[in-house]
Amino acid sequence: MTRTLLVVMDSVGIGGAPDAEAFGDAGSNTVGHILDARGATGLNVPNLSGMGLYKALAHSSNNAWTDAVPRTGAIWAVGRETGKGKDTPSGHWEITGLPVTTPPHVFEALDDSFPPELLDAMITKGSLPGILGNKHASGVPIMRDLGEEHMRSGKPIVYTSADSVLQIAAHEDSFGLDRLYDLCRIAREICDAYRVGRIIARPFVGNTAEDFKRTGNRRDFTMPPHADTILDTLTAAGRQVLAMGKIGDIYAGRGISEIRKTHGNMALFDLTLEAMDDLQEGGLLFANFVDFDTEFGHARDPLGYAQALEDFDARLPELFSKMAPDDLLIITADHGNDPTWSGTDHTREQVPILIKSNTLAPAALGIRPFADIGATISDYLGVPGTPHGTSILPLLGEKQ
Known part of the structure; x- marks a missing residue:
């Protein structure tokens, strides 16, 4: 065989x-x-x-x-x-x-990383009250830093890195896993114009910064x-x-x-x-x-x-x-x-x-x-x- x-x-x-x-x-x-x-x-x-x-x-x-x-x-x-x-x-x-x-686009600015028009489109099409983050970050620290505010406000945590990526962290219960995936699909469509390699859904659970934990329901929405x-x-x-x-x-x-x-x-x-x-x-x-x-x-x-x-x-x-x-x-x-x-x-x-x-x-x-x-x-x-x-x-x- x-x-x-x-x-x-x-x-x-x-x-x-x-x-x-x-x-x-x-x-x-x-x-x-x-x-x-x-x-x-x-x-x-x-x-x-x-x-x-x-x-x-x-x-x-x-x-x-x-x-x-x-x-x-x-x-x-x-x-x-x-x-x-x-x-x-x-x-x-x-x-x-x-x-x-020809590498995909990288958001190089460490703070205020994403163009305002990109975020405005996400907020409008995703019916969001706003977003948190908008910077280069590592996933676990930013989840712990902003997770409680995210749960209070309903604003997803949006961040990037040295890779061509836009990552969205959200609580599986208070925000909703399906809603997170839908938001990532919206971001994927918006980011095609920017040639962004991946949109990554980063769901997490827990009640406070001390016990927040990312789950196995990560999904990548990749540029084909x-x-x-x-x-x-x-x-x-x-x-x-x-x-x-x-x-x-x-x-x-x-x-x-x-x-x-x-x-x-x-x-x-x-x-x-x-x-x-x-x-x-x-x-x-x-x-x-x-x-x-x-x-x-x-x-x-x-x-x-x-x-x-x-x-x-x-x-x-x-x-x-x-x-x-x-x-x-x-x-x-x-x-x-x-x-x-x-x-x-x-x-x-x-x-x-x-x-x-x-x-x-x-x-x-x-x-x-x-x-x-x-x-x-x-x-x-x-x-x-x-x-x-x-x-x-x-x-x-x-x-x-």
Whole structure:
């Protein structure tokens, strides 16, 4: 059975991007600095390291971090984004064969971030008494700072970041979850004219700042890809594309057969294992594990991030055991989010490309553009690719 599993560990970067300085991120390294934060304890990730994580880290970082235990038998590479973003859609789109050469609009002003006419349109079309926020902020602090006022006034909390994003936080009960989604749809329509990458619904619950908590009902309303990705070519060929987690949102539903969602990395792992039973011959299962980014990268929590990596790694043998003989597994990331870095935004980094196959021989593949992942998947599944990327399959021999 020939199937492909594409797993994105959201934000698990390995430093070394040659243009990191242009993004203010020179020296950032998500995995490397997590290792530093752990000190002598290190990271207990035998499955990821067995797939070549530390080899990719050392190659990307000029051996600043290496694995103390020599390992063989891996197929690994270092992924380098060629597009002009460090956000989730640009990383994912390029992985699937569509580099973003013209980045979406970013609201750069730290305060009074949004144009008055944009907010006026939201207030009028959304029948709102006004808005709170209107600045760059991290989601949890601004929720705690303005959440009580939001509940009293009925004004949603609207904020942005260094990404192309407009985020709306609102209380699930006092404001209403469906009303929040409707407001995000209104904002999506308004923001199309500004070329904003994502509108994100950030619902929360609780009664006071001390117990406010974001829920698992986040939704992303993404600007659709500007051209075809391999998801489009697969579904056009009648192939199955199972989108796990936030993948459906990232592609605005394009090129997807079925979306399956849940909240939390471990719950998503369970759902992914179940989906493998339903993945058809010639199909793609595409999963995004977002907690690394949202719960620990943006929160600047290196020790929590380390634990999340170990928890994820401990589940990988379950995934391996469910792989059919001809299945191809690719584990990668979309950008960095160094939890030791200043600020709360993503970091421009290279990423690991870790491949598991029961039929392909071990290989070190050096630095590859993100789009090579999509080209490799198209080649493996026997469908047309996009104009971007080169398959690595010709570089790989068969296992002896």
